[in-house]
Amino acid sequence: MKNTISILVENKPGVLARIAAMFSARDYNIDSLSVAETMDPTMSRITCTAVGNDLQIEQVMKQLRKLIDVIRVINFTTANGDFITREMALIKVKARERNRAEIMRTADIFRAKIVDASRESLTLEVTGDEEKINAILELLKPFGILEIARTGQVALARGGRRLMDRHSGSAKSAVGEKSHRPGGR
């Protein structure tokens, strides 16, 4: 299953490398990754999506928490409460006279913006969750997609709660970690 994990980290050089190195050293996969500073310039937020079974993802979470530069971690996919995810994509599509209008109609349906146009191409900017991006890509495919650039997901919990408020004042590692027994031992 795909898990959307949000990580608050110290905004210091090398922190991203630590996280990437942990994933690679333990043979976990990151599907997408996005990083940027938060409102507090001493912190960055990393949003990553990772695929694995419950046991693997639980290990990923524990290993992330173990890193000294990691301040808070949440797996939105398994945590209580709803969350929103968004991704932005730039899509460069082959566009001739005859199908230009149709591409623009498709863009309209998805509330995508045309951000660049040339005689042979249109570049669309589209924002949405992963499904929406995949859907527009599917519809644009017949015109011929020349190139795409995706940002990877970013995510936030719905409602007023902040990640920084979780386990406030105490350790980032939960006491009495959840255990799994799929597959027996």
Place this chain on the structure above:
Amino acid sequence: MKKLTGAQVIFESLLRQGVEVIFGYPGGAVINLYDELIHYPQIRHVLVRHEQGAVHAADGYARATGKPGVCLVTSGPGATNIVTGVVTAFMDSIPVVVLTGQVATHEIGNDAFQEADILGITRTCTKHNYLVKDTADLARTIGEAFHIASTGRPGPVVIDLPKDVITGEAPFEYSGRFEIRGYAPVTSGHPGQVKLAVREILKAKKPLIYAGGGIIHSGAQRELLELAELTQIPVTVTLLGLGGFPGDHPLFLGMLGMHGTYGANRAVSHCDLLIAIGSRFDDRATGKVEAFAPSARIIHVDIDPSSISKNVTVDIPIVGDARNVLARMVKLLKEQGEVWKGARKPWLEEVRRFSAEHPLRYEPSEDVIKPQYVIQEIHRLTGGQAIIATEVGQHQMWTAQFYRFTQPRTILSSGGLGTMGYGLPAAIGAQVAFPDRIVFDIAGEGSFQMNVQELATTVQYRLPIKIAILNNRALGMVRQWQELFFDERYSETSMDVQPDFVRLAEAYGTVGLRAAHPKDVVPCLEKALSIQGPVVMDFVVDPLEKVFPMVPPGHGIDQMILEKPDKKAKKVVPLTFPS
């Protein structure tokens, strides 16, 4: 405020951390540090002969004392030479602080002379690492490093020190207080989980304690003993747990795992409750996990949440410090009165029967020295009071089996990484910490040669380490696997070409002794113990001796080879425990 140089800040900070000794090796990037060291006679510097020796010595010092060991090396090759030692400490959770020199900040990334990205290289094998870019950050960084190395699950921390940071100046302020918002190890153990664990212990008919290095790190030996005696639960330990429970105690079953005792492994296979404390279900302890404690509920006490349910899923996880959690368990159990008195009798009898069926043994000989015999005699002659470092291989397992460790911090052995060449420098670290104790390095001739250069260190500092080489002229453990599982194809495991270790010791300026016959063993050891300085003993042992029992690789610990298989047998068939 008066400004100090980076070098002064470093030593002032180390002094405030209570550092008394540094194991190190100088070089260009740290020459200013070494120049300043002259003004700090309170800090003893032990000059090793290879940087790997420095970090193993710091590790041995830490294992023997419980205090963080400190190591100082130069940039580039000095730094890369510490990697094996850092991983060794990382795998066994040993608090070590490594100071590495680095080229000046403006040269970093330019492929400067003796530049290596030690931060990148050690990223996944340290608990944390730092590159200090400003002299003003030095004191705080060193404070943090010691705090991180020695609290929670201990581990190595590397601090990379660019030359201009060492020579730069900054006001010195050492508060000893710092906030690391991403680091707050849970030590106390969740009270609800502890209660659940106690309930399981009361319910269990066949409980077993499986204790590891966490007992040693947290100093929980008294609490462990109290728990075991109070509830009459038998105890097995891992290699790193040796000494955490008295080896001569009637509830002690010996080590478990690949070369564990029949009694311990069989108890694991039959228990209905496994209480894992400060042990991490390493594959050498569990064998095939599907066959590990198949009928048991599992309680797992560990300070590192990521150790829990990593290899084996557990029923009652307790994140916390072993000593703390055990003390709470004992307190709760005592409130129950002596409800288990007598209740454990059938189980204890069963377990003792297991142990009696196939105790640890070897075939004594009057013609050839049995390596186990040497270890037993070392135990006898030292009254079990020595600090024993080991290298890695057969001699390490024989030491674990036959030197009955009764006290914590008396065995220094690379368990997780299995680092050959660890023993001699580790023994140096221990002997520096405890000049008056007897320190042995029990070695194989293969491992010994991997850091043999450190003999010069023992001579320079008159460290009276007794090195007992159990010389079977082969890389014995690999050879054993080749004999048992590779149809005796002995590919590249012969150590027939080797130095004359007696003359080698003499060449280094110390004493070498040789024993080639069983009757020479005791006189040789006695002579070595009577000599004030380091001694190398070359014991010519039976080259065919193997470590038994043995769980064949890939098997469950309910399957063991107990003795030398029949020559005619085509394939080695392990004995499977009756259920």
